[in-house]
Amino acid sequence: MIFGNIYSSMLKEQLAILPAPLRCAIRYLTEHDMAAHEPGVFSIDLDGIPVILQVLDLKTGDRSGLRPEIHRKNIDVQFLACGGPEEAGFYTDDGNGQVEENLLDTPRDILFYKNDPAAGEGRIHMIPGTFAIYFPWDVHIPAIQSGDTQSPIRKIVIKVPLDSCLPDCTR
Numbered sequence: 001m002i003f004g005n006i007y008s009s010m011l012k013e014q015l016a017i018l019p020a021p022l023r024c025a026i027r028y029l030t031e032h033d034m035a036a037h038e039p040g041v042f043s044i045d046l047d048g049i050p051v052i053l054q055v056l057d058l059k060t061g062d063r064s065g066l067r068p069e070i071h072r073k074n075i076d077v078q079f080l081a082c083g084g085p086e087e088a089g090f091y092t093d094d095g096n097g098q099v100e101e102n103l104l105d106t107p108r109d110i111l112f113y114k115n116d117p118a119a120g121e122g123r124i125h126m127i128p129g130t131f132a133i134y135f136p137w138d139v140h141i142p143a144i145q146s147g148d149t150q151s152p153i154r155k156i157v158i159k160v161p162l163d164s165c166l167p168d169c170t171r
């Protein structure tokens with residue numbers, strides 16, 4: 001997992017070490033007014049790589065009502081365009097999670113785990129401009145409320161195919 005903020009003075013250096021498709025995804029977020037984008041799911045092209053852009057209007061919620069998720073074919077680039085704040089939970093997928101719902105073989109490419117209080121979950125505090133990149137081994141729980149109050153958020157998810165980021169020798 002990698003996270004940062006598009007307004008960071010270190011963004012250029014952070015982008016330099018990322019695979020090109022992930023660099024393109026973050027640049028897309030910096031070059032477009034995602035807070036003004038219409039909600040929905042869109043197929044877009046980032047330098048010849050087809051990706052899915054999701055523009056979601058959500059409310060943060062209590063952690064107990066949210067499910068941990070992973071993806072196997074895609075890397076999730078999640079971005080808080082406006083609203084919030086939001087907390088995002090994360091932990092490493094060690095293969096021991098109890099599956100609640102498996103939709104990996106569908107276009108959604110998602111698996112939900114049952115909540116596990118012993119998972120050693122960390123948190124990212126997300127404010128507008130914050131992004132988090134979740135790889136297939138990163139269990140993540142987006143849209144957790146910060147404090148006692150739900151907040152409306154505009155969440156952007158760019159789904160980058162994992163195989164577009166792998167070196168040729170590993171494909």
